[in-house]
Amino acid sequence: MKVLRQAATGPSPALRLRAGGHLGTLGVPVPELPSHFREAFGGPRRTRVTRATIRTTRGAITVRLFPNQAPITVHNFVTLAGRGYFDGILFHRVVPAFVAQAGCPRGDGWGGPGHVIPCEVNDLTYRRGTLGMALAGKDTGGSQWFLCHEPQPRLDLRYTIFGEIQDGWDVLDALLPEDVILGVEVSEGR
Numbered sequence: 176m177k178v179l180r181q182a183a184t185g186p187s188p189a190l191r192l193r194a195g196g197h198l199g200t201l202g203v204p205v206p207e208l209p210s211h212f213r214e215a216f217g218g219p220r221r222t223r224v225t226r227a228t229i230r231t232t233r234g235a236i237t238v239r240l241f242p243n244q245a246p247i248t249v250h251n252f253v254t255l256a257g258r259g260y261f262d263g264i265l266f267h268r269v270v271p272a273f274v275a276q277a278g279c280p281r282g283d284g285w286g287g288p289g290h291v292i293p294c295e296v297n298d299l300t301y302r303r304g305t306l307g308m309a310l311a312g313k314d315t316g317g318s319q320w321f322l323c324h325e326p327q328p329r330l331d332l333r334y335t336i337f338g339e340i341q342d343g344w345d346v347l348d349a350l351l352p353e354d355v356i357l358g359v360e361v362s363e364g365r
Contacts, residue, residue: 176203222246223363224253227338230357231266233350236322236343238306240361245295245337248308248316252337255288255318256359264356271324275350276309278319282353287317295335301327304340304347322347 180203222242229236242249255261261277267284268276280286293314301307301323307330309319316335323330324347340347 176201222250222253224249224361226341226364227252227256227359227361229261229343229359231346231350232355232357234343234346236346237341238322238338239341240306240338241297241299241336244297244299245308245335247292248295248335248337251292251316251318252320253361256361259358260288260318261356261359266350266352266354266356268321269350269352269354273325273327274307274321274323275347276319276321277356278309278317280318284319287319290317292316295337296332297336298332299336301330301334301336302339304344305336306338306340308335308337310334324348 225240225242227238227240229238240249240252260280264277264280265282266275266277267279267282268274276284280288291314292308294308294310294316299305303323303325305323305327307321307323308316309321310316320337322340
């Protein structure tokens with residue numbers, strides 16, 4: 176019961192929803208969100224953007240974003256892309272059969288945008304082409320993200336999934352460390 180109550184007031188909308196549902200089924204009142212959470216994150220931010228094209232020195236990768244499953248993460252990604260934050264950023268980590276990771280302004284995996292966002296763990300699974308938010312620990316997402324080369328079930332329920340590749344599989348396969356993001360364009364629609 177204690178775990179359900181904690182999950183019902185945690186930062187993950189998906190876990191809050193599920194935990195609240197289980198508590199309701201048990202006839203237990205769902206606790207209110209703590210005030211520090213409401214003040215810090217103001218609840219999920221919504222965006223109508225559902226598509227991003229990541230232009231790289233190897234070509235373009237088009238991803239479908241999941242604003243319903245990860246509203247804060249998608250809003251954060253879209254906002255950073257709109258500011259040109261990712262322009263000129265390196266793919267600082269490319270591990271065959273694992274992930275291609277980018278979004279670090281320092282180029283070494285230790286930088287970020289100067290803010291963090293909460294984890295939004297959801298029931299999606301890490302498959303080939305999944306777009307996930309990189310972390311240094313719980314609720315430390317910011318600007319670093321990764322694309323999976325192959326299914327990665329060990330990442331399920333640990334890292335926020337907020338999109339998947341629709342086009343540009345050949346580009347994902349061709350990425351090398353230090354390839355550069357030329358720009359990220361976001362748009363509404365499929």
